[in-house]
Amino acid sequence: LxxxxxxxxxxxxxxxxxxxxxxxxxxxxxxxxxxxxxxxxxxxxxxxxxxxxxxxxxxxxxxxxxxGPNALTPPPTTPEWVKFCKQMFGGFSMLLWTGAILCFLAYSIQAAMEEEPANDNLYLGVVLSAVVIITGCFSYYQEAKSSKIMDSFKNLVxxxxxxxxxxxxxxxxxxxxxxxxxxxxxxxxxxxxxxxxxxxxxxxxxxxxxxxxxxxxxxxxxxxxxxxxxxxxxxxxxxxxxxxxxxxxxxxxxxxxxxxxxxxxASGLEVGRTPISIEIEHFIHIITGVAVFLGVSFFILSLILGYTWLEAVIFLIGIIVANVPEGLLATVTVCLTLTAKRMAKKNCLVKNLEAVETLGSTSTICSDKTGTLTQNRMTVAHMWFDNQIHEADTTENQSGTSFDRSSATWASLARIAGLCNRAVFLAEQSNLPILKRDVAGDASESALLKCIELCCGSVQEMREKTPKIAEIPFNSTNKYQLSIHKNSSEGESKHLLVMKGAPERILDRCSTIMMQGKEQPLDDEMKDSFQNAYLELGGLGERVLGFCHYHLPDEQFPEDFAFDTDEVNFPTENLCFIGLMSMIDPPRAAVPDAVGKCRSAGIKVIMVTGDHPITAKAIAKGVGIISEGNETVEDIAARLNIPINEVNPRDAKACVVHGGDLKDLSPEQLDDILKYHTEIVFARTSPQQKLIIVEGCQRQGAIVAVTGDGVNDSPALKKADIGVAMGIAGSDVSKQAADMILLDDNFASIVTGVEEGRLIFDNLKKSIAYTLTSNIPEITPFLLFIIANIPLPLGTVTILCIDLGTDMVPAISLAYEAAESDIMKRQPRNPKTDKLVNERLISIAYGQIGMIQALAGFFTYFVILAENGFLPATLVGIRVSWDNKYINDLEDSYGQQWTYEQRKIVEFTCHTAFFVSIVIVQWADLIICKTRRNSVFQQGMKNKILIFGLFEETALAAFLSYCPGMDVALRMYPLKPNWWFCAFPYSLLIFIYDEIRKLILRRSPGGESRIHAFIILFILCVCVCVCVCVCFFLFPFVSRLGGTGDLLLKTCQPVSPVSSHLLLHSRLCMNIVLLLGIKF
CATH class of the missing domain: 2.70.150.10 (Calcium-transporting ATPase, cytoplasmic transduction domain A)
Structure with missing residues (x-):
């Protein structure tokens, strides 16, 4: 057209x-x-x-x-009502809905069969329904909030x-x-x-x-x-x-x-489930299975023992509610969201929460050099031309060290550096000093642009006088950049070919070299001079580039010649070498410390760079990747003055591998390098070889994190367990492929991410341990209720008050807990064996701390009943008469008669006291959950949210106990002040016991399973000894001792003297131990 x-x-x-x-x-x-x-x-x-x-x-x-904006309309997402329904009917909610339906069903049957049915089942069904709705709304809110936060992160890059x-x-x-x-x-x-x-x-x-x-x-x-x-x-x-x-x-x-x-x-891939969510879902299935198994088992057992089916249903509901940690999922969501926000503040942008957990288990980091380990602020430092090394003058007024700027060789070198360069100054900066101007272009070309602008004047004018007509951009395969320009200089051809790139690649394409403005053959002597200069500049840790040009003959390349850069129709060999320019990119100040942290944390840091091995080795030593005193094979050969092939590679802890050698290595040889060298540098590598390195590390069983910024890095970023892209220098392609983006391109931010990943895993384990511990004192009351036939020690509603009330804020507060001192001193976690919820956590939460908490609750329960005339030994088998509303003359241990209403008030008071006892022992549980092995005195109490959680659960317990109307709303009655102190010794016991356990662990690392077995055996031996003492020495005395305790009702007056109060408590303690010892 x-x-x-x-x-x-x-x-x-x-x-x-x-x-x-x-x-x-x-x-x-x-x-x-x-x-x-x-x-x-x-x-x-x-x-x-x-x-x-x-x-x-x-x-x-x-x-x-x-x-309108240049953006696609967001693809259809899951409707909000569907998300809401998932929160209402997913996970633990179905168990609670089942319990509520059973309650309503039981009440309906009771209403049909009895003239005046009890409202307990109706009341419990309403409460369970309200709990599901409230927790569902809260979880939906947290999920929506988390999604908004993750969406906001996308706008950061x-x-x-x-x-x-x-x-x-x-x-x-x-x-x-x-x-x-x-x-x-x-x-x-x-x-x-x-x-x-x-x-x-x-x-x-x-x-x-x-x-x-x-x-x-x-x-x-x-x-x-x-x-x-x-x-x-x-x-x-x-x-x-x-x-x-x-x-x-x-x-x-x-x-x-x-x-x-x-x-x-264009809508993108669906976000997969994170390992943490998978583990938590697995944990939910386990808890659900246990709850259903126990519920059904005790439902059948209760029917066998002669309970009515309605009573058996109540047992079933109680067991299910006691096993379900209703607030756990909301707690986990809050913890993960807090971590994502905290990482964003530290310049680590996670694209999905999977990255946080995976980064925490990283065992190998393959890092780029430029911009990650270094500042990516290139400055031209030295030049080599006319067979001499010159120091560059980068002062704004050119008052620094000078060199011969009249040299024709320098003029050619500066022209190539200015023309074979795509970097340009951004607009509206002419009033700024050259060194402070922003540049569109990579770091190396930006440094060359500023250097030539300072030394030779306007590069833009140079480019306008010598316009570009063809170009072969730099790529990782050729490792050079070439451009062809129209040339208007007198005495020269009409077309000038200029090239820059890796010095050895440029030299291989040259047959002549310019000396003092004249071309001469590139003989072996000049090649040796080049090699010496190259090694000297590279040994300073500087990035070195080579420059060459070629005047295209006019007879072969007339003015209208069509240059084809795809099917190259111009010479790229027999060029004229001009010189070298080296740039310094200072290491980031925080990198050496970050590398040291990685080494202490058992993480191997591997440098992968396209620079010359000499430059790479110098930078690696500067940032600590190669430790002081550790030698490579070349160092050992030089020290012993022997050939390199006579050195055993395994004697060298450090290793520098050239990309040219890497492509000839078999997988087994690469595995040997990765296995037997602790400090490794890969130099002159291509992005494709980075993928080979990642695969080699993964063959060793490593969890690999890889940094990348170029389009060709995307295969390695995708292959790695976690890909890390650069937010500043990274290409759009690499950012798409990565799991995490460093907003500041700083290696230290990766280490921060590793620490945060370990911290969130630790804190989630602590939060789950804290939440699960209270399950034992919630389940055992129902077990004794069924097996020992005693009045119910703890009600279903009070269990919900614990799980959704007093435990919620303290569990969330553990997400704010600071890292322990050893978090970056222990080996990386093995995701296959070190699970979020493992046998060790269950052993501590259920088998140890939970049991002590259950003892505290039962002790308080028996104290209150004993003070009201019912000693522990007389409670066995009393449940049927206790719950019979037609029996209004039930006698206690001292012959006093109790009505049904009076008995229920005592029972509900026991529920409240049991609830308060759990809150008090959870104080100690919250404090001990702050640390894995460290003493609380080492960690300190700096977590203000946790301190608030302690006050919150105490205040809430007091509010539920003493607020007027709670006796009607939640069946919770006021307690005497002294009943609050019954659980204090157990809380202190938990704290002391755990401090001793952690002390033993710190002094004998690795023997934790044996220590647990020893501690459990010790506790069992003590219990047996106490039971024997009670049976042989105290039980006859207790049986003969008379007197009654204070009664709750004003119509029942106490008859025992006040002086017998302490003795009664001591008797009671022995009775409890005896009862528990016999039953278990």
Whole structure:
């Protein structure tokens, strides 16, 4: 098509904002502009822009207001009502709903069979229903809040686009790109909108997400196919530019792009379940199974023992409610959300919570050097030309160390550094000092740009006088960048080829070298001089680049010659070597300490870099990856003055592997390197080789974290257990492939992430241990209720008050607990063996601390009943008469008669006291759960949320006990002040016992299972001894001792003297031990 075929009617027939088939037709017509000049003329007439100037800011704002942001409409998500229903009917909720339905069913049957049925079942059913609804609402709120927080994290790393507006390059958010914008993309960028390519240099895009093509597709300004999906001059939104550079004009944005219309392809993958969620779900299944098994078992047992089926149903409900930690799931959600927010504040952006847990178990970190271990603030430090090393002058006024700037060799070197360079200063910075200006470009090219700008003046003018006409961008395979320019210098050819890259690669392409402005053969002597200079600069830890050029002969390359960078039709060998320039990138200040932390934590840090082995080794020693005193094979050979092949590789703790050698290694040889060397550096590696290294580490059973910033790093990032992309220097492709993004590109942030990952795992275990411990004192009352036939010590409603009231805030407060001193001094966790909930945790929570808590509750229960005339030995088998509402003359241990109403008031008071006792012993449980092995005195009480949790559960217990109306609402009655102190000795016992246990663990690490067995055996021996003493010495005395305790009711007056109070407590304690010893 020519521009004459286009008029206003044609434009109207194919509107820019058409829908459906019109959009396809419009893109087809637009793609047919094979003539760039015709295209530019058309764009000018439609948008009043020029292909070199771009839109004005005013015009762009107008189009943005008309079209809206350049973003896809979010894909359909799970409806909120479905999420709400999942919280209401998922997990533990179904058990509680089952209990509530059974309560309503039992009440309905009672109402049909009895004239005045008891309201207990109806009341309990209402309470259970309310609990499910309240916890469901809370969990839904927490999930919604967590989702909003994770969504907000995505905005912390928005996609950027480089556009030309008003003749100046600007980096803007991709959402601000509008139709008609002039956009530049390079390898690693994500295409920000549908583009019509108007110029390209070696540009290839990955269209696999759109067309399924696995191979990168070339992009040029030429129209090549009627199908817009197949033509070479259209680049599509959300595809990736994998190499080269291109400039294009935006033809569609947002939902009007091709990808926007294929919404299902653009919606992304579903978020998988995290390991933590899988483990918690597994734990839920275990708890549910145990609850159902115990409930059904005791339901059947109660029927066998002669209970009515209604009573058996109540047992079933009680067992289920006692086993279910109703508040645990909400606690876990809060803990994970807090950790994600905390990591974001520390510059670690997790894209999913799986990254947090995986990072905590990392055992190997494969890290890039530039920008991660170093500051990515390159500064030209030295130059080598005319066979001499010169120190660069990077002062603003050029008052530093000087060198011979009149040298013709320096002039050629500076010209190559300025022309073979894509870095440009951003707009509106002319008033700033050169060294403080922001640059669009990578760190190395930015350093070269600033150096040449300081030494030689405006690089932009240099480029305008010598315009670029062809380019081969740098890639990890060639390791060089080449460009061809029109040359207007007198006495030189019309075309100048310039190249820069890895020094050894550049030297291999050269046959001559410039000395004092004249070319001479590149002989062995000059190669030795080059090698010495290269090693000297690399040994300083500096990144070294080589530079060369070639004057293309006019007779072979006339002024209108069409250079082809795909099928190269110009020489790339026999060039003229000019010199070297080296740049220093200082290590980040926090990196050595972070590497030291990794070493203490059992994490191997491997440097993977494209730099020369000498440079890589120097940096590795500077940041501590190679420790002082540790030698490589080369160091040992040099020290012993023997050939390298005579050194046993296993004698060297450190190792520097060249990428050229790596490709020749078998998997077994690579495994040996990874296995027998603790400090490893891979130098001159390609991104493809990084994938081989990751696979080798994983063969060793390591959990591998990998950093990457380039498009070719994405395979390694995906293969690693956790991929870490750079937020500043990272390409859009690497950010998409990664699990976590470092907002500051700092290696120390990875170590912070590892620490946070370990901390959240520790704190979740602590929170679960705290929550589970109270299950034993909640279950055992029902077991004794059924087996020993005693009055119910703890009611279902009071259990819910514990799980959803007093335990909730303290459990959440453990998420705020600071890391223990050994968190980065222990070996990485093995996810296959070290589970979130394991035998050790169950042993402590259920077998030890939970049992002591149950004793505390029963002790308080028996104290209150004894003070009211019912000694422990007389309670066995009394339940049937106790719960019979028609018996109003039940006698206690002293012959006094009790009515049904009086007995129930005493029973409900015992429920309240048992509840308070659990709260008091949970004080000690919360404090001991602060640490794994450290003493509480070492950890301190700095967790303000935890201190608040202690006060909160105490205040709530007091409120429920003493608030008027609670006797009606929750069947909770006021307690005497002295009854609060019955559980204090047990709380103190828990604290002392656990401190001794942790002391033994610290002094004998590794013997924890034997210690637990010893402690349990010791406790059993003490119990047996006490029971024997009671049976032979105290029981006859207790049986003969008379007197009654104080009664709760005013109609029942106490008859025992006050002086017998302490003796009664001591008798009571022995009775309890005897009772428990006999029953268990």
């Amino acid at each position: 020519t521009e004459k075929q286009w008029d206003k009617e044609d434009v109207c027939m194919h509107p820019w904002l058409g829908d459906g088939d019109e959009d396809i037709a419009r893109q087809t017509l637009l793609s047919k502009f094979s003539c760039v000049s015709a295209w530019c003329t058309f764009i000018t007439s439609c948008f009043c822009i020029f292909s070199c100037q771009g839109l004005t800011s005013e015009k762009a704002a107008e189009i943005l207001a008309r079209d 928005p996609q950027q686009a480089l556009v030309v507006r008003g003749g100046e390059k600007k980096s803007i958010n991709a959402e601000e790109v509008v139709v008609g914008d002039l956009v530049e993309v390079k390898g690693g960028d994500r295409i920000p909108a549908d583009l019509r390519i108007i110029s390209a240099h070696g540009c290839k895009v990955d269209n696999s997400s759109l067309t399924g093509e696995s191979e990168p597709q070339t992009r040029t300004p030429d129209f090549s196919n009627e199908n817009p999906l197949e033509t070479r001059n259209i680049a599509f939104f959300s595809t990736n530019c994998v190499e080269g550079t291109a400039r294009g004009i935006v033809i569609s944005t947002g939902d009007r792009t091709v990808m926007g219309r294929i919404a299902t392809l």
